[in-house]
Amino acid sequence: MVRHKYPYMRILITNDDGVNSSGIMAAKKAVEGLGPIDVVAPATQQSGIGHALTLFEPIRVTSTNLIDGSEAYSVSGTPTDAVLVGIFEVASQRPELIISGINIGENLGMSELTTSGTIGAAMEAAAQDIPALSVSLQVTSGDIKFHDGHVDVDFSHAQKMTRKVVEKMASKPLPDGIDFLNLNIPSSPDNDKVKLTRLGKRMYKIHIEKRLDPRGRPYYWIDGMPMEKDDPGTDVHVLREESCATITPISLDSSSDPDLMGEWMD
Numbered sequence: 205m206v207r208h209k210y211p212y213m214r215i216l217i218t219n220d221d222g223v224n225s226s227g228i229m230a231a232k233k234a235v236e237g238l239g240p241i242d243v244v245a246p247a248t249q250q251s252g253i254g255h256a257l258t259l260f261e262p263i264r265v266t267s268t269n270l271i272d273g274s275e276a277y278s279v280s281g282t283p284t285d286a287v288l289v290g291i292f293e294v295a296s297q298r299p300e301l302i303i304s305g306i307n308i309g310e311n312l313g314m315s316e317l318t319t320s321g322t323i324g325a326a327m328e329a330a331a332q333d334i335p336a337l338s339v340s341l342q343v344t345s346g347d348i349k350f351h352d353g354h355v356d357v358d359f360s361h362a363q364k365m366t367r368k369v370v371e372k373m374a375s376k377p378l379p380d381g382i383d384f385l386n387l388n389i390p391s392s393p394d395n396d397k398v399k400l401t402r403l404g405k406r407m408y409k410i411h412i413e414k415r416l417d418p419r420g421r422p423y424y425w426i427d428g429m430p431m432e433k434d435d436p437g438t439d440v441h442v443l444r445e446e447s448c449a450t451i452t453p454i455s456l457d458s459s460s461d462p463d464l465m466g467e468w469m470d
Contacts, residue, residue, distance in 0.1 A: 253282050
């Protein structure tokens with residue numbers, strides 16, 4: 205009988221880059237051997253969709269195969285849809301850990317909590333009382349961030365860091381008050397460390413480009429330039445200035461201390 209160093213965990217893997225993304229295959233390889241794995245992810249690229257839920261059209265679920273031949277489930281909806289379908293319909297038993305990623309492109313700062321589909325999936329897992337880990341890999345070429353198929357990216361360090369964190373999560377529960385973890389891995393790491401961080405202010409400086417269509421009517425593209433500077437100890441600073449992996453504990457309770465409003469309410 206084979207004995208394993210770590211207890212088995214039933215793992216569900218999802219993402220926001222699409223079920224055919226290289227990153228979801230990398231996540232699966234990172235945790236193989238730690239327990240049964242179900243892969244349930246959006247059928248198409250869903251970056252920037254945040255924690256959205258599909259309410260006004262049907263959700264289709266299709267069995268498909270990953271590159272290694274293993275079965276996965278393609279969901280015609282958002283990452284949050286995929287998590288819910290995975291928990292309540294696809295998985296034979298309730299997952300004990302949900303991994304969202306490995307996302308192609310980092311997810312840093314406060315603004316990504318509400319815009320990132322990768323984080324949105326982990327947030328929904330936590331809302332269902334399942335420990336979750338969102339994982340993102342920094343990339344230096346912006347044109348590959350929104351692919352939903354294979355990309356030529358080295359996931360080896362990201363896989364190593366993911367395995368390291370998941371083994372820790374398997375060995376002990378998250379502390380009270382922490383609902384999920386947000387892991388970001390640098391594209392060119394200086395070391396094999398993972399530093400504990402807090403959220404930075406923002407990942408991008410917003411830029412809106414105005415253009416004209418062939419009829420002369422204006423339309424807009426929203427994008428942004430990466431913010432390279434932030435306070436020491438933030439995920440933005442540690443990843444981008446120290447080239448070190450970051451792990452940020454997140455709570456679903458976004459409320460501020462009501463006592464701070466006391467005088468204002470009087």
